[in-house]
Amino acid sequence: MVEKSLAVGLVYGGKSGEHEVSLQTAFAVMNAFDFSKYKIIPFYITKQGEWRKGEEMDAPFAEAGELKLENAFGGTKAAMDSLFSRLYGGPAGPDIMFPLLHGTFGEDGTIQGLFEMADMPYVGAGVLASAAGMDKGVMKKLFAQAGLPQVQYCYFSHAQWGNDRHGLIQEMEDKLGYPSFVKPANLGSSVGISKARNREELEQAVEFAFRYDLKVIVEEFVDAREIEVSVLGNEEPIASVPGEIMSSAEYYDYTAKYTDGQSEMLIPAPIDAEKAEQIRAAALHAFRSIEGCGITRADFFLRKSDGKILINEVNTMPGFTPYSMYPLLWRETGLSYAELLDRMISLGLERYERRSKLNYENI
Ligand SMILES: Nc1ncnc2c1ncn2[C@@H]1O[C@H](COP(=O)(O)OP(=O)(O)O)[C@@H](O)[C@H]1O
Ligand SMILES: [Mg+2]
Structure with missing residues (x-):
């Protein structure tokens, strides 16, 4: 007897600035799936935030032609019924959800919360790790708590800026100097980030x-090489070999990341074995510090002046096309894209199983 294939609810698109990136990823994933084991239920979220559910796919996208293309973006509005079918006993829904959304409403814990409410297993980090990994301020506090070295920084709200702009500027000048790097706490893909060389630029x-x-x-600005490590697992995560980003721009901005195709990835990173081991250990440490599960990409600065390893950030939903750093690092470490998808799904199911045995009432 052929075992029933697992229905994977693939969620892509979304309301974030990374809508298009998410679509690219979804196409790649649709084509790489092992369809002898899985089938896909497409959930497309439009830029306006409307959910659409397509028909089940049991063959790679590439072979499916235009009809499937329509399916992947059209579908019915019954998406929510399907998502919540476990709770309402509706028609068979997905066995596990696989979010391929980046940024706000995708990797920030919100959609993970929706899956929790729907009692659905899902791939990747949980609510807490997703939210913590998305907020650079909270993330930095967790890193500090875990004893991970990082750059000097200041963190403040719009209200604080309104009340005490001059005090904050003074503090930044004393603590960080120029140039400094200014970032919104909650966005990814280098959106809203700029470098300030003097007070005027800092205010702007x-x-x-x-x-x-x-x-x-x-x-504070750090003149550094940029090294990244992929982490995979739940309770016992493993780390890939490190890779290096050689940005085409002055820093790794949105254009360098996604559009100009000039940025290079060096895999493995040309660093000595001891440094590589230290960075891998720090990546696992960072994963644990945010209570990660499933996957995470940990990004580091390797300071040029003294070779010090500084954690920059973790991404709980890193770029995931077959040409992205996260899967490429695994390939180099011995895990293919299809195998990686497999592992990610198993980890999601495993986490769900373990948690479903917990009690929520007095016993
Ligand atoms: N403190 C810093 N010093 C020097 N370069 C930085 C600093 N912070 C960020 N950058 C550059 O900006 C890029 C984007 O910053 P990052 O914090 O990783 O934001 P995002 O979450 O958008 O990826 C980095 O990859 C790096 O090239
Ligand atoms: Mg980054």
């Missing part, structure tokens, strides 16, 4: 960042 950069979030991080 802060105002600019406040267009994107109500909290802002300002960091």
Whole structure:
């Protein structure tokens, strides 16, 4: 007897600035799936935030032609019924949800919360780790608590900026100097980020960042190589070999990341074995510090002046096309894209199983 294939609810698109990136990823994942084991239920979220559910797919997208293309973006509005079918006993829904959304409403814990409410297993980090990994301020506090070295920074809200702009500027100048890096606390893909070389630029950069979030991080500038490590697992995570980003721009901004195709990835990173081991250990440490599960990409600065390893950030939903750093690092470490998808799904199911045995009432 053929075992029933597992229905994976693939969620992509979404209301964030990374809508298109998410679509690219979804196409790649649809084509890489092992359809002897899985089938896909497409959940497309439009830019306006409307959920659409397509028909089940049991063959790679590439072979399916235009009809499937329509399916992947059209579908019915019964998406929510399907998502909540476990609770309402509706028609068979997905066995596990696989969010391929980046940024706000995707990797910030909100959709993970929706899956929890729907009693659905899902791939990747839980609510807490997703939210913590999305908020650079909270993330930095957790790193500090875990004893992970990082750059000096200031973190303040829009209200604080309104009340004491001069005090904050003074503090930043004393603590961070120039140039400094100004970032909205809650966005990814380098959106809203700028470098400030003097007070005037600092004020402009802060105002600019406040267009994107109500909290802002300002960091000392570090002249560094950028090293990234992929982490995979739940209770016993493993770390890939490190890779290096060689940005085409002055820093790794949105254009360098997604559009100009000039940025290079060096895999494995050309660093000595001891440094590589230290960075891998720090990546696992960072994963644990945010209570990660499933997957995480940990990004580091390797300071040029003294070779010190500084954690920059973790991404709980890193770029995931077959040409992205996260899967490429695994490939180099010996895990193919299809195998990686497999592992991610198993980890999601495992986490759900373990948690479903917990009690929520007095016993
Ligand atoms: N403190 C810093 N010093 C020097 N370069 C930085 C600093 N912070 C960020 N950058 C550059 O900006 C890029 C984007 O910043 P990052 O904090 O990783 O934001 P995002 O979450 O958008 O990826 C980094 O990859 C790096 O090239
Ligand atoms: Mg980054």
